[in-house]
Amino acid sequence: MTTGTDDALLSIEDLRLEAGLGRVIAEDVAFAVRPGEIVAVVGESGSGKTMVARAVLGLLPPPVVATAGRIVFEGRDLRTLPGSAMRRVRGARIGMVFQEPMTSLNPALTIGRQLDEGLRLHTSLRSAERRERIVAMLGRIGIDDPDRCLAAYPHEFSGGMRQRIMLASVMLLKPALLVADEPTTALDALVQRDVLELMVELTRENGTSVLLISHDLSMVARYADRVVVMYRGRIVEQGATDAILLSPRHDYTRKLLEALPRRGRARAVPTAEGAVIEVRNLTVDYPGRAGLFRKGRPKRAVDGVSLSVLPGETVAVVGGSGSGKTTLGRAIIGLIRPSGGEILFRGRSVMGGGGSREYRHGCQIVFQDPYSSLDPRMQVGAIVAEPLRLVPDLSAAERAERVRRVLSDVGLDADYADRFPHQLSGGQRQRVAIARAIVRRPAFVVADEPVSALDMTVQKQILRLFGDLQERYGFACLFISHDLAAVEQVADRVLVMKDGRIVEAGSRDDVFDRPQHPYTRRLLSAIPTLEPLPEGGFRLSVRHGQEALSAVS
Amino acid sequence: MTRTWFGLPASPGALLGGLLIGVLLLAAGLGMVWTPYDPLAIDFRARLQPPGPEHWLGTDEFGRDVFSRALAGASTSVSISLFTVAAATVAGMLIGLAAGYLRGWTDRIVVSITDALLAFPGILLALGLLAVLGANKYGIILALALAYTPSVVRVVRSNVFSLRETGFVEASRVMGNGELFTMARHVLPNCIAPVTVLATGMFGWVLLSESALSFLGLGVPPPAPTWGNMLAASRPYMSQAPWLGIYPGLCIALTLLGINLLGDAVRDRLDPRMRRI
Numbered sequence: 063m064t065t066g067t068d069d070a071l072l073s074i075e076d077l078r079l080e081a082g083l084g085r086v087i088a089e090d091v092a093f094a095v096r097p098g099e100i101v102a103v104v105g106e107s108g109s110g111k112t113m114v115a116r117a118v119l120g121l122l123p124p125p126v127v128a129t130a131g132r133i134v135f136e137g138r139d140l141r142t143l144p145g146s147a148m149r150r151v152r153g154a155r156i157g158m159v160f161q162e163p164m165t166s167l168n169p170a171l172t173i174g175r176q177l178d179e180g181l182r183l184h185t186s187l188r189s190a191e192r193r194e195r196i197v198a199m200l201g202r203i204g205i206d207d208p209d210r211c212l213a214a215y216p217h218e219f220s221g222g223m224r225q226r227i228m229l230a231s232v233m234l235l236k237p238a239l240l241v242a243d244e245p246t247t248a249l250d251a252l253v254q255r256d257v258l259e260l261m262v263e264l265t266r267e268n269g270t271s272v273l274l275i276s277h278d279l280s281m282v283a284r285y286a287d288r289v290v291v292m293y294r295g296r297i298v299e300q301g302a303t304d305a306i307l308l309s310p311r312h313d314y315t316r317k318l319l320e321a322l323p324r325r326g327r328a329r330a331v332p333t334a335e336g337a338v339i340e341v342r343n344l345t346v347d348y349p350g351r352a353g354l355f356r357k358g359r360p361k362r363a364v365d366g367v368s369l370s371v372l373p374g375e376t377v378a379v380v381g382g383s384g385s386g387k388t389t390l391g392r393a394i395i396g397l398i399r400p401s402g403g404e405i406l407f408r409g410r411s412v413m414g415g416g417g418s419r420e421y422r423h424g425c426q427i428v429f430q431d432p433y434s435s436l437d438p439r440m441q442v443g444a445i446v447a448e449p450l451r452l453v454p455d456l457s458a459a460e461r462a463e464r465v466r467r468v469l470s471d472v473g474l475d476a477d478y479a480d481r482f483p484h485q486l487s488g489g490q491r492q493r494v495a496i497a498r499a500i501v502r503r504p505a506f507v508v509a510d511e512p513v514s515a516l517d518m519t520v521q522k523q524i525l526r527l528f529g530d531l532q533e534r535y536g537f538a539c540l541f542i543s544h545d546l547a548a549v550e551q552v553a554d555r556v557l558v559m560k561d562g563r564i565v566e567a568g569s570r571d572d573v574f575d576r577p578q579h580p581y582t583r584r585l586l587s588a589i590p591t592l593e594p595l596p597e598g599g600f601r602l603s604v605r606h607g608q609e610a611l612s613a614v615s
Numbered sequence: 616m617t618r619t620w621f622g623l624p625a626s627p628g629a630l631l632g633g634l635l636i637g638v639l640l641l642a643a644g645l646g647m648v649w650t651p652y653d654p655l656a657i658d659f660r661a662r663l664q665p666p667g668p669e670h671w672l673g674t675d676e677f678g679r680d681v682f683s684r685a686l687a688g689a690s691t692s693v694s695i696s697l698f699t700v701a702a703a704t705v706a707g708m709l710i711g712l713a714a715g716y717l718r719g720w721t722d723r724i725v726v727s728i729t730d731a732l733l734a735f736p737g738i739l740l741a742l743g744l745l746a747v748l749g750a751n752k753y754g755i756i757l758a759l760a761l762a763y764t765p766s767v768v769r770v771v772r773s774n775v776f777s778l779r780e781t782g783f784v785e786a787s788r789v790m791g792n793g794e795l796f797t798m799a800r801h802v803l804p805n806c807i808a809p810v811t812v813l814a815t816g817m818f819g820w821v822l823l824s825e826s827a828l829s830f831l832g833l834g835v836p837p838p839a840p841t842w843g844n845m846l847a848a849s850r851p852y853m854s855q856a857p858w859l860g861i862y863p864g865l866c867i868a869l870t871l872l873g874i875n876l877l878g879d880a881v882r883d884r885l886d887p888r889m890r891r892i
Contacts, residue, residue: 395789422791435782439804445783448800449790498786 070094070134071271072118072239077131079113079122079295087113087126088295095239100262100272102282102303104318105292106517107488114292115241115275119158120148136238154184157232157270159225159261161244167216167224174212177231184235199230203260221383222253226260233264240265243275250382250544255588258285277517279318280547283307283602284590291315307592308599319600321522322592323551325574336409337370338506338538339394339425344368344403346386346393363389365562366403371506371538378541378553378570380585386562391508391542395427407506423452426499430511432491436483442469442494443479449502464501471534472497472527489520493527500531508540513548525551546589550574558582574605632876639870643693646686654679654687655838663856673858675848681862684840689866691841695756696821702760704814707767708806714768715775716798725772729765737762738824745833752835755828759821770813774806815878819871826867842867 073094079087088110095101105111116122118133120140133140136155140148152158160166168176174196181192193212200208203226216224225245232240242261246254262285265272276282282289283303290300291314299312310316344367347360363386371377379387392398394405396412405412407421426449429435436445447465450456456464466476472493483491492512499507509528513521525548532539543549549556549570556573558566558581566579577583592600651671658678666673672681714725732740737759744758778784779802787797828834829843837844842863849859 397785397788419791422789425789427786427789429782429786431782435786437783437801437805448787448792452791495782495786 069096071097071099071136072273073132073134074114074118075132075134077114077117077133078129079110079117079126080129081125081127086295088292091131091292091295091297093290093297093300095271095273097238097271098266098269099288100265100274100286101288101290102274102276102286103290103292104276104279104282106277106519108294109292110295111275111292112243115158115243115273118239118241118273119152119156121152121158150184153180153232153237154235155237156239156241157235157237159228159232159240159242159245161247166228169216171215172212173214173216173219173227177212177227177234180231180235195234199234200227202264203227203230220253222249222257225249225253225257229257229261229264233268233270236268237270239271239273241273241275244277245274246281247277251546251588252382252584254281279518280322280590280592280602283592284604291318307602308595310599317519319592320594321519323522323525323545323547324594325550325570329554335373337406338373338408339540340370340406340409341390341394342368342404342406344390344393344405345401346389346398347401348389360401363562364393364400367559367562367564368403369557369564369567371540373505373538374532374536375554376532376539376541376552378543378549378556379559380543380546380549380556381559382544382585384561385559387542387544387559388510390559391427391510391540394540395425395508396422397427423502424505425508426502426504426506427508427510428492428495428499428512431515432488432495433515435495436491438483440482441479442474442481442483442486445483445494446479446497446501449498453502468497468501471500471531473523487520488516489524492516492520492524496524496528496531500535500537503535504537506538506540508542510542511544512541514543514545521548528552546574546585547591558585626880628876629880632873632878632880635869635873636877639689639693639873642686643690646688646690650680650683650686652680652683654683654840656680663852663859665856666858672862673856675845675856675859676852681845681859684845685842685862685866688840688842688845688863691752691835691839692822692825692843692870695752695759695825695835695841696818698756699759699763699821699825700814700818702756703763703817704767704810706760707764708771708803708810710764711768711771712775712798712803712806715772716779716794716802722772725768729768732762732765733769735762737820738827741824741828742831742833745828750828750833750836755825755834759824759828762824763817763821766817767810767813770809771806774809775802778802778805812878812882815874815881819874819878822867822870822874 075092077091078089081087091110091114093101103111103114113122113126117128118135118140120143122128128141131141135151140151143151167173177196177199178192181187181195185192187195196212197208200211205211205226219227240261245261246257249257258281261272264270274282274286279289286303288301289303289306291298291306291312293314299306299310299315306315307319310319344364345362346364347362349360365386367390369377379390381387389398393400400413407418407424410418410421412418412421443465446468447461450461450464465479469476469478474490474493474497478486478490483494486494496512512528513524516524528539529552541549541552553570556568556570557564558573558579560581566573566577566582573582574586577586586605590602590604593603595601656679658674661670661674661678663676664670664674670680670682672685674680675684710725714722740762741755741758744761745754748754748758784797784801787801792800825834825841826843826846829841830847832847834843835841837848845863846860846867849856849863852859
């Protein structure tokens with residue numbers, strides 16, 4: 063599968079990675095990156111994509127070693143290069159951007175110091191020249207006041223800004239290759255697009271090639287020239303992006319493409335009944351940072367929001383990070399005390415004293431992170447059975463039967479009841495969390511980003527499961543997400559939040575097809591979608607693209 | 616990794632630690648019911664005899680059998696350490712839970728007091744308390760427990776702080792479980808692991824502190840033997856009868872070694888990444 067390696071900047075040949083005693087992480091990995099090209103390696107967690115990227119940089123974590131193959135970069139095999147020579151390549155010729163913008167900058171050093179570090183190490187420029195280049199670069203990445211930025215510390219910047227600064231620090235050295243490992247996964251859709259576009263522009267200006275690692279096929283398809291699909295440590299398919307999208311040959315690629323959420327049919331929701339949950343003019347303030355004798359200025363997270371959810375209906379709340387959508391959900395479920403407004407469950411106010419028993423039993427939540435939402439010391443059966451403790455008049459046999467049934471409802475065999483959470487995958491954990499939420503047959507469930515921590519194909523399964531369960535048990539759902547694609551698949555109605563307020567509300571089709579607010583249009587244009595073509599392939603499309611661009615500028 | 620009893624990993628260190636602690640517990644148990652000689656019986660004809668077939672570890676300046684005294688001392692030292700650790704752990708967990716869960720003023724008060732107590736070296740604090748409480752077995756347990764409680768409080772409190780933000784604790788609240796139930800079911804069990812590790816380490820420190828207090832003359836009053844006061848009493852005879860100091864010292868050193876090895880094994884066992892079932 064080796065593709066013309068003569069003109070390649072980086073060519074990986076039959077690379078094999080093993081961890082410890084012969085456990086194969088990746089094998090027969092072979093692909094090439096030509097100068098100026100953007101190559102995306104796509105795969106799910108555990109596919110070995112990150113390890114391949116780390117192998118290129120010679121930064122494999124200790125148990126993992128490359129046991130065969132070559133990594134040829136600018137004519138030299140990086141695998142056999144001694145440490146000192148490798149250090150001269152790293153940073154100067156190959157740059158790297160990591161996934162987590164919150165931890166990849168050193169919080170104890172100013173931005174200026176950190177940007178200067180690489181230049182001082184790899185160039186012989188004098189201090190004034192270095193500063194000049196840094197200021198020019200900061201201006202280039204859209205920082206208004208570069209001088210102030212140099213003296214600032216990382217915590218003063220948002221996640222998107224930090225990722226831009228990270229990019230700047232890497233691109234200052236004009237490397238020949240940039241390795242970007244999930245550079246935008248931790249960011250919300252709008253910021254994600256800005257950062258990726260900046261990355262593409264910067265690398266194009268400098269003629270830098272990019273090796274982009276991602277699990278999100280629709281996101282990389284927009285920018286990559288070629289795509290390499292990895293599955294369980296092997297490359298299953300590679301080729302030009304268009305060719306892969308139009309005619310995916312391997313089953314796994316097709317599965318990945320089909321996993322992208324698509325709009326379901328509009329459901330008829332009965333409107334005659336009263337709302338399950340009604341929120342009137344809700345306000346939530348967070349106390350500001352207070353000193354010993356001084357009260358901090360409160361920060362308003364939710365600002366006068368009103369909404370209602372009908373029985374059996376799914377209402378999606380969409381917004382970027384910091385829009386207050388999660389706070390809204392937590393306030394409705396009773397985890398945060400609102401500072402104003404009213405919440406009604408089946409027409410009765412639940413404010414004050416934690417609400418009635420009926421409300422407490424009728425409302426549940428599914429959290430975003432399946433790794434922290436299950437007690438690590440309890441078995442799955444006990445976790446799912448716990449809510450039944452408070453259901454009166456339930457015999458032990460009935461309880462066991464309910465647990466067994468709900469586990470099979472979420473697609474887990476009965477023998478999962480004896481397992482501990484750490485023995486389950488992320489998707490299975492989220493199934494357990496869903497089972498725990500619905501075992502008491504609640505009338506209303508808040509789903510707070512229930513799939514954003516999962517792989518694409520698992521996301522699809524969980525979203526479908528959620529829809530099936532809703533149909534079977536008829537609970538209403540407040541679906542909180544920044545992922546518009548997922549929202550499009552499950553929502554009946556959509557609310558768009560920005561800065562703690564609802565800026566647009568309407569039926570799903572109205573919001574997605576005829577967005578009114580400019581912010582909604584920007585959100586929509588930030589997510590590319592893959593449309594299935596009648597012939598079996600896919601086409602990349604961007605919604606409201608032109609309008610959005612004009613709205614930004 | 617192969618596993619043995621209690622699911623502890625069968626590493627050589629853990630085995631040695633288990634062996635040493637097993638011998639210690641046996642000796643302590645034996646020391647309570649039987650010793651070759653009466654540990655308090657004075658025999659001036661047999662003063663300062665070197666180790667031999669009659670007196671295995673020799674005799675001290677009053678002709679008392681060192682082996683018998685070491686056995687009896689083991690039971691005193693071990694029971695003091697056990698009760699101290701138990702008291703400090705239980706008190707520390709309750710206070711730490713309350714501070715971490717209630718936060719606000721409760722937390723501020725608890726933190727100020729623990730900070731003040733932690734600012735003293737434990738032994739100095741115990742010395743001061745013993746001066747007030749009087750030197751006897753229960754005074755020592757109380758004084759040492761008070762000196763060691765703050766570190767448990769701090770560990771539990773910080774664990775509770777992060778635990779109460781986790782999804783499963785919030786899910787428990789959403790379920791409608793009461794605060795006390797949530798604490799008992801979800802918060803407390805998840806604090807057990809770090810506290811167990813702390814407690815094994817603490818056992819060693821307490822044993823050492825007890826010996827040090829006895830050495831300073833503020834421990835269990837003579838003639839009752841503990842390893843610490845045996846060591847203290849041996850000082851004037853260091854050159855004539857070195858065995859008087861060597862054997863109690865060896866007992867303390869081997870016990871500490873055993874505790875540390877076992878503590879490491881327990882820590883590995885409780886680390887979720889090492890856990891396989």
